[in-house]
Structure formats: structure tokens, C-alpha cells
Amino acid sequence: MTASAPTVVAVLGAGTMGAGIAQACAGAGCEVQLVDADPEALTRALATIEDSLQRLVRKGVLDEGSIERTLGNVHPADDLASAVAAADVVIEAVTEDLDVKRSLWQYLAAHARPGTLLASNTSSLSVTEIAGFGGDPESSCGLHFFNPVPLLPLVEVVRGEHTSDATVARAVEFVARIGKTPIVCHDTPGFIVNRLLMPYLNDAVHALAEGVTSAADLDAAMTLGANLPLGPLALADLIGLDVTLAAIEALHRETGDPRFRPAPLLRRYVRAGKLGRKSGEGFHRYAPREEGA
Ligand SMILES: NC(=O)c1ccc[n+]([C@@H]2O[C@H](COP(=O)([O-])OP(=O)(O)OC[C@H]3O[C@@H](n4cnc5c(N)ncnc54)[C@H](O)[C@@H]3O)[C@@H](O)[C@H]2O)c1
Incomplete structure (x- = not known):
């Protein structure tokens, strides 16, 4: 150079x-x-x-x-x-x-x-x-x-x-x-961002499955109460639920730590082809060809 x-x-x-x-x-x-x-x-x-x-x-x-x-x-x-x-x-x-x-x-x-x-x-x-x-x-x-x-x-x-x-x-x-x-x-699993972000997104799916509240209200709570630009379920939809699942699976595989156990509901959505924005449906529904952030 x-x-x-x-x-x-x-x-x-x-x-x-x-x-x-x-x-x-x-x-x-x-x-x-x-x-x-x-x-x-x-x-x-x-x-x-x-x-x-x-x-x-x-x-x-x-x-x-x-x-x-x-x-x-x-x-x-x-x-x-x-x-x-x-x-x-x-x-x-x-x-x-x-x-x-x-x-x-x-x-x-x-x-x-x-x-x-x-x-x-x-x-x-x-x-x-x-x-x-x-x-x-x-x-x-x-x-x-x-x-x-x-x-x-x-x-x-x-x-x-x-x-x-x-x-x-x-x-x-x-x-x-x-x-x-x-x-x-x-060189540790997930580096910085995925190490912190993926468990958070995965935990949001666990919370949804536990019936804490609806997907819309869970996201609204985190934008309004934690001052985040996007709720975790909407963010997972944007990233792609398949990509999110692969990332949390990699953390789980590499560490064996039960904190990183993939949420069964996340796996269910991916198997059903509900991949988030790119497929038109994930935790929320999207109009066809709606653009990402
Ligand atoms: N997609 C994301 O959000 C994201 C974010 C950060 C990092 N990454 C990483 O970036 C890398 C690429 O991911 P992506 O999402 O762009 O994948 P992608 O599937 O969109 O693109 C991969 C490309 O690699 C090409 N390819 C495969 N084998 C090849 C070879 N031997 N020689 C030349 N080209 C080859 C494929 O034809 C394809 O076009 C991965 O390691 C992924 O983990 C992805």
C-alpha cells in the first residue's frame, strides 16, 4: 500500500x-x-x-x-x-x-x-x-x-x-x-455485537412464547421504554429470522451455554418459511417489496 x-x-x-x-x-x-x-x-x-x-x-x-x-x-x-x-x-x-x-x-x-x-x-x-x-x-x-x-x-x-x-x-x-x-x-463466538444482540433477540422470542404480551406491544415497550429505534421482534424480522436463528445456534454450539438455547418458536417460524421482511411475514406482516432500514 x-x-x-x-x-x-x-x-x-x-x-x-x-x-x-x-x-x-x-x-x-x-x-x-x-x-x-x-x-x-x-x-x-x-x-x-x-x-x-x-x-x-x-x-x-x-x-x-x-x-x-x-x-x-x-x-x-x-x-x-x-x-x-x-x-x-x-x-x-x-x-x-x-x-x-x-x-x-x-x-x-x-x-x-x-x-x-x-x-x-x-x-x-x-x-x-x-x-x-x-x-x-x-x-x-x-x-x-x-x-x-x-x-x-x-x-x-x-x-x-x-x-x-x-x-x-x-x-x-x-x-x-x-x-x-x-x-x-x-476471536470469541459472536464477537461483540452478535454476542450481545442475538441473545437479546432470542430472549424476546422466548418472552413472546411465554405470553408476556403481543408482538406489537413487546416491540412498542422496548422502543418507548428503552429508547431503542426498533423493537427486538421487528429487528429480528429485518435481519431475517433464518439469519437470527443461525447466529444464536452458532453461539449455542460454540459455547454449550444454555443461555444461548434457540427459542423453539424462532425455529418453528423458520421451518414454516416465515423469515421476516424478506418473506413478507415474521413476527409482523409486511407489504410486498417493503424496503429495509
Ligand atoms: N448477510 C449478513 O447479514 C451478514 C452480515 C455480516 C457478515 N456476514 C458474512 O458474510 C459472508 C457472506 O454472507 P452473505 O450474506 O453475503 O452471503 P450470500 O449468500 O449473499 O453471498 C455469498 C456469495 O459467495 C459466493 N461464493 C460461494 N463460494 C465461492 C467461492 N468459492 N468463490 C467465490 N465466490 C463464492 C456465492 O456465489 C454468493 O454470491 C458470510 O461469511 C456471512 O457470515 C453476513
Whole structure:
């Protein structure tokens, strides 16, 4: 990385998170190589980025010119090896599956230049374990972005057991440079936000199942009494009940702690296809195509 040349970032995985991460990096002037195993995912990601930029322009957050500038910095790449070899920073945001991540990180070990900052956006897997699949665990860390990336400022910088101090410092500097707020944490289940948020959302579902009150009143109580912008059931609907269930299951699996036992009602809703906003129904009902926060 030099002060004069733009930082080259390879974003691996062009799904929900990869598209948002690519947008954030490109918007900050990085040259982004966006890679996906599925060519259609790349096409969708470019459309998603353009749509998001247009919305931010309409809201007055960005100027008109930033659409072209940002899109001009995003380069769909079909050659993983050369995208990785050219990168100063690699951010892996592929499917949350240890086997998928293992083979990709082994590939990274063979193709990334020595000293390249290697990061995984995993939510629930161990950063130390993922970094161990690659060739350089000292230069590897977690960079946990939040969805939707263009709107949420936090990035958890996750220090694996072998991550060096220099890598943490580089990661913090990189995150700040792309306009996000880095907070460093250790590689423990759920990191910071999911460790605290998921048990809270899960507990709200337990409370609903216990018949404390209705879903609407439970959410209203927490917005009015705890001054939160959104009640927990509405927030779980926004995140997706399948994503919420997977996160609380991961905490339960990793720790064995009964505090993280998934609420049976949450599992029942997911099995019934009630996934929250994206399916039109969760703890609340939504009009078709209603947009997220
Ligand atoms: N969705 C969220 O709210 C969220 C939030 C924070 C972190 N994360 C993490 O981000 C990562 C991605 O999640 P997502 O929600 O964007 O998933 P997603 O399913 O939307 O996208 C994953 C993409 O990875 C691609 N992919 C799979 N294997 C690949 C390979 N070998 N090489 C290249 N591309 C490959 C898929 O084609 C897909 O486009 C996961 O680790 C997840 O835990 C997700």
C-alpha cells in the first residue's frame, strides 16, 4: 500500500455482503476486484451497488458524480488468481460454510503476495481457524462488516490467535480509510455485537412464547421504554429470522451455554418459511417489496 497509488482490494464473494463491502471500498477510492464463483452474482452485485448509490444520492447523502466514480472503481473479475495476486487487501465474503472457506483460503495461500492483508467477513466461524487454512495467519484477521454495509458504520476488527499487532494496526487504518469505524475484539463466538444482540433477540422470542404480551406491544415497550429505534421482534424480522436463528445456534454450539438455547418458536417460524421482511411475514406482516432500514 502506498500513499500515491490507490489501494487494490479483492472482494471474494459478491452476495449481500460482498456487494456492500465493494461499494464501501470503491466509494473511498480503492480499486476493487470483485470475484464470485457465480457470474450472475457479479451482475446482480453491480445492479445492487448502482441502486444503493442512486438511493443515497436521492437522500442527499452522496453527490450525483459519486455514482459514476464509485462504479468506475468496481471491476468484476473472472480470474481469481490474478485478482488476489494484485491485491493489497483481500476481503473474503463467501458463503458461511467452513469447507467453502477452507478451499478458498488454501487458494489464497498459493496466490496472495506475501504480507497482503487477508480478512474474512465471517459472522459465526472462528477467524483463527479460517486464518489457519491460509499461508500467513499473522497477516490474517476478521473484518466483520454489518448489513446493510452502506448504512452501518461499524466494522469489528477480529484478532485471531496468530494475528500480529502490525496486522491489527493495518486493518484499523484500512477500515478508517474506507470511512467506517473499526472496533478491535478477540476471536470469541459472536464477537461483540452478535454476542450481545442475538441473545437479546432470542430472549424476546422466548418472552413472546411465554405470553408476556403481543408482538406489537413487546416491540412498542422496548422502543418507548428503552429508547431503542426498533423493537427486538421487528429487528429480528429485518435481519431475517433464518439469519437470527443461525447466529444464536452458532453461539449455542460454540459455547454449550444454555443461555444461548434457540427459542423453539424462532425455529418453528423458520421451518414454516416465515423469515421476516424478506418473506413478507415474521413476527409482523409486511407489504410486498417493503424496503429495509
Ligand atoms: N448477510 C449478513 O447479514 C451478514 C452480515 C455480516 C457478515 N456476514 C458474512 O458474510 C459472508 C457472506 O454472507 P452473505 O450474506 O453475503 O452471503 P450470500 O449468500 O449473499 O453471498 C455469498 C456469495 O459467495 C459466493 N461464493 C460461494 N463460494 C465461492 C467461492 N468459492 N468463490 C467465490 N465466490 C463464492 C456465492 O456465489 C454468493 O454470491 C458470510 O461469511 C456471512 O457470515 C453476513
